[in-house]
Amino acid sequence: MKPAPFDYAAPDSLEAALALKAEHGDEAKFLAGGQSLVPAMNFRLVQAALLVDVNPLAELDFVWPDPAGGLRLGAMVRQRRLERDPLVARHAPLLFEAMPCVAHPQIRSRGTLGGSLAHADPAAELPVIVLALDARLRVQSAHGERWIPAADFFQGLFTTVLTPEEMLVEIALPALPPRTGTSFLEFARRRGDYAILGVAAVVSLDERGGCLQARLVYLNAGDGPLDARQAAELLRGRPPTPAAFLAAANHAAEHEIAPTGNVHATPAYQRHLARVLTRRALAMAVERARGGSDPASPA
Amino acid sequence: MNARHAISVTINGQVYAREVEARLLLSDFLRHELGLSGTHVGCEHGVCGACTVMFDGQPVRSCLMLAVQANGHALLTVEGLAADPNQLHPLQQAFRDAHGLQCGFCTPGFLMTLVPFLAENPNPTEPEVREAISGNLCRCTGYQHIVDAVLLAAQRGNLGAASRELD
Numbered sequence: 001m002k003p004a005p006f007d008y009a010a011p012d013s014l015e016a017a018l019a020l021k022a023e024h025g026d027e028a029k030f031l032a033g034g035q036s037l038v039p040a041m042n043f044r045l046v047q048a049a050l051l052v053d054v055n056p057l058a059e060l061d062f063v064w065p066d067p068a069g070g071l072r073l074g075a076m077v078r079q080r081r082l083e084r085d086p087l088v089a090r091h092a093p094l095l096f097e098a099m100p101c102v103a104h105p106q107i108r109s110r111g112t113l114g115g116s117l118a119h120a121d122p123a124a125e126l127p128v129i130v131l132a133l134d135a136r137l138r139v140q141s142a143h144g145e146r147w148i149p150a151a152d153f154f155q156g157l158f159t160t161v162l163t164p165e166e167m168l169v170e171i172a173l174p175a176l177p178p179r180t181g182t183s184f185l186e187f188a189r190r191r192g193d194y195a196i197l198g199v200a201a202v203v204s205l206d207e208r209g210g211c212l213q214a215r216l217v218y219l220n221a222g223d224g225p226l227d228a229r230q231a232a233e234l235l236r237g238r239p240p241t242p243a244a245f246l247a248a249a250n251h252a253a254e255h256e257i258a259p260t261g262n263v264h265a266t267p268a269y270q271r272h273l274a275r276v277l278t279r280r281a282l283a284m285a286v287e288r289a290r291g292g293s294d295p296a297s298p299a
Numbered sequence: 300m301n302a303r304h305a306i307s308v309t310i311n312g313q314v315y316a317r318e319v320e321a322r323l324l325l326s327d328f329l330r331h332e333l334g335l336s337g338t339h340v341g342c343e344h345g346v347c348g349a350c351t352v353m354f355d356g357q358p359v360r361s362c363l364m365l366a367v368q369a370n371g372h373a374l375l376t377v378e379g380l381a382a383d384p385n386q387l388h389p390l391q392q393a394f395r396d397a398h399g400l401q402c403g404f405c406t407p408g409f410l411m412t413l414v415p416f417l418a419e420n421p422n423p424t425e426p427e428v429r430e431a432i433s434g435n436l437c438r439c440t441g442y443q444h445i446v447d448a449v450l451l452a453a454q455r456g457n458l459g460a461a462s463r464e465l466d
Contacts, residue, residue, distance in 0.1 A: 001343040005300040008321030008367055031368075038363040039344035042324075049300070051321065053368060080357065104434025106348060106412060109357040110364070192433040 003041035010053040014060070014140070018167060020052050022142040025164040030054050032076060032115030035107045060114070060169055063087050069175025075114025075168045079126075083108060092173050093288075094133060094182035094200060098125045101184070104192040114168045117153070120160050120224060123194040127154055127225040129184070130171060132200035132217040138170035145169075154224040179205040179212075181288030183281040186219065187273050189264060195220060196265045197273040201281035203240065205289045211235045214285075216248065216278060221257035221270065228252035231278070240286040242279070249278035306370035310335065311379025319366045326350040328366035329376060337377040337407050341436070348435030351408040352376050358412045377407035380414065390414060390452045399448030401439035409435050413449055417458045425450065 011017045021028055027049040031037060040046040054060065060076035063085050071091040073082075082088050083099035102108060102116070102125050116126040117137065127150075130137070135150045139162060153160050162168065176182070186198025202215040214235040218226040231252035238244045252274055259270035303318040310333070317332055324343070329335045329352070341347035343362045350361040353375040380388040387395065390410055400406045409432060416431040417423070423431070428449045429442070437445060452458060 002324065002327075003322040005320070005322050007300055007302065008304065008365070010367070031365075034365075034368075035345060035360075035363055038324075038365070042343050042362070051365075055368065100430075104348070105416070105431060106351050106358045106360050106434050107345065107363075109354070109359045190433055191430055 001042050003038070004044055004047045006041075006048050007050045008053065009050065010056050012056055014054075014057055014167075014169070015142075017052050017054055017057065018140060018142045018165070020050070021167065022165045024050050028052055030118075030167055032118075033078070033107075033111035034115075035103065035111040036115070036119045036121065054167070065091060066172065066175075071173045073113055073171045073173065075112065075117075075170060077113045079103075079108035079111040079113065079116070080105075082113060091175070092133065094184055094202065095126075095129050095173070097182070098129050098184040098200070101125055101186055101188070101191070101195065101198070107192075113171060117171070118160060118162060118168050120154055120156075120158050122157060122222060122224050122226075123220045125184070125186070125195075125198065125219060128198065128200050128217045128219045130173070131225045131227055132182075132202050132215050133173050133176075134215075135174070136172045137168055138172070139166045140169045141165040141167070147172075151227070157223040159224075176202075177204045177212075179207075179289050181205075181285040181290070183284035183288065185277045185281045185284075187277065196262075197221060197259065197270045197277065199274065199277045199281050201278070201285040203235070203282060203285040203289050205240065205286070209239070209290070211238055211240045211244070211286075214248070214282070216252055216281075218252070218257050218274065221259050221274065223258075226257055228256040231256055235282075240282070242283070245279045245282040248282065249275045252278055304367045304370075306367055308366075308369045308371075309373040311375060317366075321365060321367055323366045324362055325352075325364040325366050325369055326361040328369070329361060329374075332366070335376050335378055339404055339407055341404070341408075346436070347405070347408070348412060348432075349405050349408040351411045351435070353411055353415060356415060358415050375411070375414075377410055380410060388414070389455060389458050390417065390448075393452035393455065394445070394448040397448035397451050398444045399440065400445075405435060405437045405439075409437070409445060414458070417449070417453060421456070421458065422453055423449070 029048040031051045031053045060074040062074040064072040089096045131150045186195035188195040198219040204212040206212040214232040216228040231248040253271045259267045261267040339349040341349035
């Protein structure tokens with residue numbers, strides 16, 4: 001339960017950190033919050049020749065309202081800050097609502113937004129949230145930068161499009177369209193544990209109160225954050241009624257999610273949870289889209 | 300790979316300067332290098348909460364940090380909680396009075412989780428207390444007496460005053 005030996009560097013600039021990663025590639029790992037990497041190293045599931053500690057990079061710890069609407073978040077923002085920041089509550093209520101579900105308080109003290117996204121655990125909340133919100137992710141290497149839509153970033157189990165030289169540095173959450181409500185629900189045996197299943201719902205209504213568009217993204221329902229596009233499509237153009245929620249929930253649960261089960265739950269139970277949670281999440285998102293309930297102060 | 304790194308860490312108000320291997324966990328640094336064995340080590344993968352310490356005022360799991368990462372930072376461990384070695388911190392006293400511990404192995408982790416929690420939320424509800432301790436395992440008490448102890452401490456108040464290094 002002790003990590004194998006490694007070299008350690010704590011560069012004081014992003015450029016220096018990226019230069020080290022360019023030089024060492026896959027042999028080096030960025031150390032962000034360390035709340036997944038360090039246990040994996042303690043178990044010796046992961047061995048690195050070099051850890052590049054990016055905790056000193058204060059330039060990556062920011063929460064800014066985007067002048068164009070939405071929110072700009074640095075990759076090194078601690079989860080604890082996201083849980084409390086009034087800007088997050090105002091501009092990204094879905095993220096704000098999910099934060100208390102992200103592990104335990106001690107983990108959130110250290111854990112970072114970018115670290116969780118780059119880790120790409122299919123049971124994690126944050127990849128689901130950025131996918132549901134259509135975030136754009138800025139990644140940087142010694143040779144330049146690129147923006148990646150969240151839908152292209154996640155490539156499966158603990159896998160992203162990041163090359164060995166690249167680092168995730170910023171997350172841009174777009175402003176929600178008008179008449180849009182969001183909701184996040186998960187079921188865990190104990191608050192902060194990995195959830196057995198969870199879902200983020202985003203619903204936009206048209207001027208007459210019909211469903212303009214919807215999004216349903218699941219955690220622990222596949223090898224990454226699972227975007228149930230067909231189920232969401234069933235809602236488009238329909239009145240947001242319990243019958244419509246039920247049809248979407250059933251379609252997602254039976255045809256789109258791919259839960260594998262674990263020691264605490266069978267796949268059938270996960271599908272059952274998907275049916276129940278999807279209906280509740282859609283109803284809540286629609287209520288909020290109508291202006292009925294603020295996720296920052298849940299009923 | 301076995302290079303040693305010079306670090307200087309303030310713990311319970313005292314500065315410690317040491318040279319450590321990069322792979323040395325903060326929990327092992329506290330216990331084995333400094334002899335501060337009040338911080339307990341349970342699972343060593345971030346599940347049990349026994350090794351919780353305060354790092355720059357925040358509760359963290361010391362088994363998921365490296366000692367080198369503490370360079371230049373300020374820590375509070377259970378040894379620094381009470382105002383002097385002959386006293387208990389008000390939260391420790393409440394644990395004692397409400398039978399919030401039996402074997403005591405998990406207790407330092409609970410205390411170091413709850414002190415910053417109570418500093419921020421001096422009058423918590425029972426569900427809030429249970430949520431605050433969701434990341435700490437106790438195999439003796441069934442948690443009920445721990446929750447009782449926290450509520451008792453909150454009722455008595457004066458929680459922040461006793462610590463040496465809370466700021």
